[in-house]
Amino acid sequence: MSYTPVSGSERIIDQVLAEAGLEDADDLRPVLLELRSLGGEQPGPSAEILALMEGTRSAGSGLSAGTPDGQIADAEIADAGTPDPGSADVIDLAARRRNKRRLPLTVFGVAAALAVGGGAAAAADQGVRDTLHSAFTSIASTFGGENHKQGPKTPTVPGPAETGGESQGTAPSPAGSAPSTSGTNGGPADGTHRRQDGGSQAPADPGTGPGRSSENPWPNRTAPAIPDVPAAPSIPDPGLTPPSLPPLPALPAS
Amino acid sequence: MLDSVTDEYVHTDGADPSVLFTVAYRRYSGAVLGYLRAKGVDDAEAVTQDVFLAFFPKLESLTGGLQGAKSLIFSIAHARMVDHYRRSERAPALSPYEAELDGRSSASAEDQAMSHANGLGAAALLENLSEDYREVLALRVVADLSVEQVADIMGKTPGAVKQLQRRALCALRDRASITKQGTS
Numbered sequence: 001m002s003y004t005p006v007s008g009s010e011r012i013i014d015q016v017l018a019e020a021g022l023e024d025a026d027d028l029r030p031v032l033l034e035l036r037s038l039g040g041e042q043p044g045p046s047a048e049i050l051a052l053m054e055g056t057r058s059a060g061s062g063l064s065a066g067t068p069d070g071q072i073a074d075a076e077i078a079d080a081g082t083p084d085p086g087s088a089d090v091i092d093l094a095a096r097r098r099n100k101r102r103l104p105l106t107v108f109g110v111a112a113a114l115a116v117g118g119g120a121a122a123a124a125d126q127g128v129r130d131t132l133h134s135a136f137t138s139i140a141s142t143f144g145g146e147n148h149k150q151g152p153k154t155p156t157v158p159g160p161a162e163t164g165g166e167s168q169g170t171a172p173s174p175a176g177s178a179p180s181t182s183g184t185n186g187g188p189a190d191g192t193h194r195r196q197d198g199g200s201q202a203p204a205d206p207g208t209g210p211g212r213s214s215e216n217p218w219p220n221r222t223a224p225a226i227p228d229v230p231a232a233p234s235i236p237d238p239g240l241t242p243p244s245l246p247p248l249p250a251l252p253a254s
Numbered sequence: 255m256l257d258s259v260t261d262e263y264v265h266t267d268g269a270d271p272s273v274l275f276t277v278a279y280r281r282y283s284g285a286v287l288g289y290l291r292a293k294g295v296d297d298a299e300a301v302t303q304d305v306f307l308a309f310f311p312k313l314e315s316l317t318g319g320l321q322g323a324k325s326l327i328f329s330i331a332h333a334r335m336v337d338h339y340r341r342s343e344r345a346p347a348l349s350p351y352e353a354e355l356d357g358r359s360s361a362s363a364e365d366q367a368m369s370h371a372n373g374l375g376a377a378a379l380l381e382n383l384s385e386d387y388r389e390v391l392a393l394r395v396v397a398d399l400s401v402e403q404v405a406d407i408m409g410k411t412p413g414a415v416k417q418l419q420r421r422a423l424c425a426l427r428d429r430a431s432i433t434k435q436g437t438s
Contacts, residue, residue: 016394019401020420028423031379031430032395038377039288039396045279046303052310053279055272 009036271313278323279306285397286331292380292392293335301338305331325403328393332407379429387422394419 013032017023045053122128286305290298308330309323316322380388386408393404405415 012398019416020423022423025427028427035395038291039285042284043287043299043302049303049306053276
């Protein structure tokens with residue numbers, strides 16, 4: 001055969017035909033050459049690809065020097081078209097991923113801020129407040145019977161117990177906080193200290209009011225009430241147990 | 255002249271990824287474009303850009319120099335082509351009717367004369383072949399990959415690829431002869 005390949009494409013086509021055992025298929029060569037020509041056109045790089053290539057000019061050639069391949073790379077890079085530096089911006093994909101991760105958090109924060117702002121605006125409206133007040137009033141009225149029974153019990157039980165404990169520890173008549181009353185004797189400065197201590201220690205018990213009661217005749221009223229409270233729990237215990245014992249023998253009899 | 259130097263001697267370990275990326279784009283972008291066109295992808299140029307954008311992040315773990323880059327690039331191109339066909343199967347293309355684009359109509363004498371002036375119409379011949387035949391011819395002839403690389407991309411053995419290539423060439427030969435007889 002007098003045919004000799006003259007280009008790289010013809011050499012590739014000959015190799016493919018030889019592998020298939022179709023060396024004599026001359027009618028296939030023009031078809032395969034045309035098929036091969038589909039890859040002859042090189043597309044122009046887009047802006048993103050130009051941006052990725054842009055790093056080569058700043059960083060220089062990273063291929064190993066001393067081999068002809070380093071020259072290949074340099075030559076091909078130099079052969080590449082000069083991109084427009086203004087249009088080539090490197091996109092940091094990691095930053096994009098980070099922004100995607102922060103997106104739900106940002107959405108949640110904005111929603112929470114809107115909810116708080118809307119709630120404050122609604123609370124500022126008198127009509128809304130009246131509506132809420134009426135609603136709470138109606139609810140309280142429906143369950144009011146049980147709440148009123150439970151309400152007075154809770155403040156009275158701890159009130160005397162605390163005052164009783166303090167009064168027993170501090171014997172003197174001013175019924176305020178134990179260390180301050182025992183260590184100091186009257187005076188305007190002590191009165192202010194007592195107000196601060198009383199406010200910070202027992203804010204839930206307005207009835208005891210240690211700081212305010214030091215200037216008024218309060219201690220005279222609270223002092224007699226204190227000894228009654230410790231006496232009360234001791235009395236009912238023996239009083240309750242004897243009445244419960246007599247019914248026990250009555251059960252086996254029936 | 256530069257093509258005469260074999261790619262196997264290019265040392266890319268520890269090299270700047272942008273350098274290898276530039277060289278790979280200059281060498282293989284045309285072949286990728288031709289491969290995608292031979293496979294009938296609509297916007298082949300845009301998909302080519304996508305292939306190289308997907309190739310860049312994998313440069314750090316790349317081994318094998320330019321030959322390894324070539325194999326990786328066409329693996330990505332093959333995957334993108336498969337994605338393209340899956341997408342087109344799910345969403346049918348909606349376009350207004352144009353008589354010039356109607357594939358059911360026969361070509362006019364003028365069109366036939368123009369097609370002969372441009373060649374035998376290899377892309378049109380490929381459209382009549384089966385999917386595997388088109389794939390092996392595109393990877394072997396257009397992309398210039400070895401039998402082993404084609405086997406790796408297609409998920410077949412080298413022997414199966416050789417058989418497939420032989421059958422594809424015979425089918426292409428038959429189609430070309432039928433087309434010649436029909437037009438002459």
